[in-house]
Amino acid sequence: MTRRLPKITVWRVIFAAIMLSGLYATYLRAVYGLGGSTNLSDKFPWGLWIGFDVMCGVALAAGGFTLVATVHIFNLRKYHPVLRPAILTAFLGYILVAVGLMFDLGRPDRIWHPLIMWNPHSVMFEVAWCVILYTNVLFLEFIPIVFEKFGWHKPMAWVHKISVPLMILGVLLSTLHQSSLGTLFLIVPEKLYPLWYTPILPLLFYVSAIAVGLAMTIFESWHSSRAFGRALELPLLASLGRVLAVAMSVYLWIRFLDLFHRDAFALLTRNRTETWLFLLEMALLAVPTVLLYQARIRRSPGALYACAVMVVFGIVTNRLNVGITGIEAGSGTHYVPKWSEIAITLSLVAVGFAVFRVIGQYFPIFEGHATEHAPAELEETEEDQVTVG
Amino acid sequence: MPRAILYDSTLCIGCRACEGACAERWGLPYNDKIANEETISAHKLTTIETHGDKFSRRLCMNCQQPACASVCPVGALQKTALGPVTYDASKCMGCRYCMQACPFQVPSYEWSSRLPRMRKCDMCFERQSQGKVTACADACPVGATKNGERAELIAEARQRIAEKPDQYYHKVYGLTEVGGTSVFYLSAVPFEQIGLRTNVPQEPLPMLTWRVLELLPDVVSTGSVLLGGIWWITNRRAEVARKEGKKK
Numbered sequence: 179m180t181r182r183l184p185k186i187t188v189w190r191v192i193f194a195a196i197m198l199s200g201l202y203a204t205y206l207r208a209v210y211g212l213g214g215s216t217n218l219s220d221k222f223p224w225g226l227w228i229g230f231d232v233m234c235g236v237a238l239a240a241g242g243f244t245l246v247a248t249v250h251i252f253n254l255r256k257y258h259p260v261l262r263p264a265i266l267t268a269f270l271g272y273i274l275v276a277v278g279l280m281f282d283l284g285r286p287d288r289i290w291h292p293l294i295m296w297n298p299h300s301v302m303f304e305v306a307w308c309v310i311l312y313t314n315v316l317f318l319e320f321i322p323i324v325f326e327k328f329g330w331h332k333p334m335a336w337v338h339k340i341s342v343p344l345m346i347l348g349v350l351l352s353t354l355h356q357s358s359l360g361t362l363f364l365i366v367p368e369k370l371y372p373l374w375y376t377p378i379l380p381l382l383f384y385v386s387a388i389a390v391g392l393a394m395t396i397f398e399s400w401h402s403s404r405a406f407g408r409a410l411e412l413p414l415l416a417s418l419g420r421v422l423a424v425a426m427s428v429y430l431w432i433r434f435l436d437l438f439h440r441d442a443f444a445l446l447t448r449n450r451t452e453t454w455l456f457l458l459e460m461a462l463l464a465v466p467t468v469l470l471y472q473a474r475i476r477r478s479p480g481a482l483y484a485c486a487v488m489v490v491f492g493i494v495t496n497r498l499n500v501g502i503t504g505i506e507a508g509s510g511t512h513y514v515p516k517w518s519e520i521a522i523t524l525s526l527v528a529v530g531f532a533v534f535r536v537i538g539q540y541f542p543i544f545e546g547h548a549t550e551h552a553p554a555e556l557e558e559t560e561e562d563q564v565t566v567g
Numbered sequence: 568m569p570r571a572i573l574y575d576s577t578l579c580i581g582c583r584a585c586e587g588a589c590a591e592r593w594g595l596p597y598n599d600k601i602a603n604e605e606t607i608s609a610h611k612l613t614t615i616e617t618h619g620d621k622f623s624r625r626l627c628m629n630c631q632q633p634a635c636a637s638v639c640p641v642g643a644l645q646k647t648a649l650g651p652v653t654y655d656a657s658k659c660m661g662c663r664y665c666m667q668a669c670p671f672q673v674p675s676y677e678w679s680s681r682l683p684r685m686r687k688c689d690m691c692f693e694r695q696s697q698g699k700v701t702a703c704a705d706a707c708p709v710g711a712t713k714n715g716e717r718a719e720l721i722a723e724a725r726q727r728i729a730e731k732p733d734q735y736y737h738k739v740y741g742l743t744e745v746g747g748t749s750v751f752y753l754s755a756v757p758f759e760q761i762g763l764r765t766n767v768p769q770e771p772l773p774m775l776t777w778r779v780l781e782l783l784p785d786v787v788s789t790g791s792v793l794l795g796g797i798w799w800i801t802n803r804r805a806e807v808a809r810k811e812g813k814k815k
Contacts, residue, residue: 213678220608220675223666251794253801284661284676284683288641291660295641301776302640302664304783346794350787357779364775365634365668368766380779509672 193528200525203518207281217516222506226515229501230523231278233359234494235271236309237383240391241398242268242316243352246345257418259411262323262543263402264395269316270533272309274526281522301361308355315348327541356387363500369508371452373445374500376436385432386493389425392418393489400483402538416476419485423470426489430467452507455499462492569650569749570695571717572626572704573724576754576761577734579622579711581615588706589613589626592691609675609686613703616762621754623761624712626703627652627673627688628741629749630771635665635674637773643685650717650749651690659685670745670767690714690749717749724751746771 207215218225241264248254249261280286292306318337325334337344360383363370376382396415403410437443446453466485475481506513515523537543583602590597595610605616606625613626629652636644636652643658644665661683666674677683691701695714699705704714713720721742728735740752744767752763759765 209681211679211681211683212676213680218663218676218678220666220678221672223663223676247794251798251801253798253805255805282662284663285659286661288658288660291641291658295643295658297637297639297642299637299773299777299780300640300642300664301780302638302662304780306640342798346791346798349794350790353790354783354786361776361779362664364779365638365772366670367768367772367775368670368764369667377775377778505667 193532196521196524196528199517199521200528203521203525204281206518207522212284215516215518215522217513217519219511219513221509221511222513224501224505225513226502226519226523227278227282229498230494231282231526232275233497233501235275235278235526236356236359237387237390237493237497238394238490239268239271239275240352240356240387241395242271242319242391243312243349244388244391245395246319247349250342250345251349256414259414259544260395260399260418263398263538264391265316265319266323266534266537266543267394267398269313269320270530270537272313272316274530275309276313278522278526301358301365305355305358305362308351308358312348312351312355315344315351318344319348323541323543352387353384357381357384359383360500366505366508369505370500371504371507372440372442373437373452373456374496374504376440378432378436379500382429382432382436385425385429386496389422389429390490390493392422392425393486393493396422396482396486397490398534400479400486402534402544405535406538406544408544410479412477412479412482415479415482416473419470419476419482422486422489423467426463426467426470430464450507452499452504455495455503459492459495459499462488462495466492569648569717570690570714571629571650571720571749571751572690572701573713573715573720573751573753574624575711575713575724575727576621576623576752578709579615579624580709581617581622582708583615584706584708585613585624585703585712586611586615588702589688592694592702593686607673607675609677609684612675612686612688618761621756621761623752623754623763625673625762626750627690628671628744629688629690630745631747631749632745632771632773634668634670634745634772637776638664638668640664647692649692649695651692651695652687653689653692654685654687656684661685668772670772671764720751724753727753743769745769 203215212218216225216227245257245261245264249257276289279289283289292303293310297303318340322334322337325331325337357380360379360381363375363379364377367375396418399411399415402408446456466488469475469481470485475485502513586602587597589612590601593612595612601611604611605614607614613624616623616625629650631646633644633646633652636646640662641658641660643655645653645655647653661676663674663676663685665685666672666676674685674687676685691699691703694701700714701712704712707713713723721739724739728737728739734755736754736757738758740754740758740763741748741750744764746769752758752761754761754763757765
């Protein structure tokens with residue numbers, strides 16, 4: 179126990195430092211505009227705030243729709259214990275994406291414009307609508323947790339009545355905008371490096387979103403078990419790891435076929451930054467996929483967690499490659515984010531972790547076992563529960 | 568009838584009169600320092616480029632099927648029947664997708680402004696709707712920039728090549744690039760030698776995203792039926808299992 183106190187303090191110091199730098203960067207953004215707070219230019223109009231805050235933010239929040247579909251539509255109730263953390267992650271994720279957009283948009287005061295000024299031919303218009311609607315869906319999927327906390331049964335029953343169409347709507351909206359974030363880049367065939375530019379970008383974005391949503395679920399379960407000193411749902415997470423292995427295999431196989439059919443493998447012989455970034459991305463995605471096929475890995479909390487982290491970093495690398503690094507050569511410029519861009523991004527991530535922790539502490543997020551279903555239904559036990567931390 | 572601009576690099580003397588006229592038309596400052604900047608930006612919507620002893624001009628191509636207008640989520644950019652692609656700054660929320668999407672990297676942003684706008688040439692939409700020629704064409708002392716009916720300018724460009732085949736590279740830039748533009752180039756040398764992009768697709772870019780976007784109703788309708796159906800089956804199964812459990 180004596181070891182834990184200083185550790186928490188270190189994290190709090192880091193958190194405070196990030197938030198302070200974020201506040202100063204916010205001041206720069208507000209007073210000196212995008213020019214004074216970013217390294218964006220006419221040739222490179224999208225940087226870290228789009229590449230990470232929006233594209234990675236939305237992808238990492240995909241666990242919400244993936245687990246809602248798994249538990250409520252495919253009726254695999256055994257995954258119920260990880261459903262609420264996934265919904266919370268998604269809800270926070272989308273709110274943070276919206277906050278990130280407030281920094282990135284040149285005129286954040288006009289963020290509502292797509293609601294009344296329509297252009298159905300624009301992918302961005304579709305993404306905007308889907309994200310707005312889905313954030314509302316996530317609010318309605320999250321609010322029962324608040325009702326439960328305060329014992330408000332009447333509104334609970336009301337939300338319950340519309341829950342099935344609501345969940346189907348949520349999965350549809352996610353399918354649309356997760357894939358559409360890939361479609362955004364179909365308009366830049368001469369800019370995006372051919373290792374990433376493919377007509378099936380939307381499909382790749384969709385499948386990888388499902389995979390990284392599962393990985394994030396494992397990731398946050400592991401962290402919350404340490405933070406709250408509760409038992410890790412290991413058998414559950416182990417079987418989730420199995421699903422993740424399959425999802426990743428499907429994704430990697432589609433990537434392989436795509437590169438093969440476009441004769442893009444020859445590009446790998448070029449000694450260019452893009453080649454190395456692509457190989458890094460592939461390593462981060464392929465290694466955990468192979469590892470997750472082994473029961474020994476899935477059964478070890480640490481190894482399972484490491485695999486989930488690798489998948490998360492792999493997909494983050496992919497989104498950054500598509501959104502930033504893969505565009506640089508085609509744009510004829512080099513972009514390195516300004517410190518203030520990084521500070522804002524880190525602040526958003528830090529806020530996400532902190533708010534998740536606070537809500538996890540005060541709301542019934544991790545009591546999934548007790549509700550609705552008896553633990554007896556967890557028949558697929560790869561092994562006994564293990565307490566971590 | 569759609570209008571267009573024909574820029575003949577072989578006639579251009581690099582006097583930059585077009586730059587000055589353009590700055591005046593937009594109410595932008597223009598001086599020797601700005602004249603020396605050979606890139607377009609939010610304060611310089613057209614520029615003369617020097618490529619050895621050759622000149623070239625950069626301005627918005629006002630594409631026939633503009634990527635910028637197709638990607639704008641709020642419809643701030645519009646392709647007019649007259650030819651120009653216009654911009655309504657009061658709609659723009661500053662997502663800068665137009666800048667990302669433009670294959671010619673034309674749209675520029677007022678990066679240092681607190682209430683920034685995108686800036687680009689709109690082929691003098693107002694002047695042309697009043698029957699006047701563009702400010703740049705009006706100012707050009709040698710006729711290197713000519714403004715007129717699109718079809719007539721295409722015919723004229725081809726005629727110039729036919730009349731002096733040894734003075735021209737035998738192509739008109741802008742006829743097929745990204746499905747056609749409203750600005751055409753003639754040059755003595757291959758176009759990449761005067762800084763034009765020859766790697767742009769020959770098909771209209773908006774098709775690339777529309778092909779996916781148009782599937783949206785299909786995805787939504789099929790998805791609803793599929794997900795609803797799966798829910799119905801799996802929950803029916805659970806219901807039956809529950810009832811059978813009670814009987815025991």
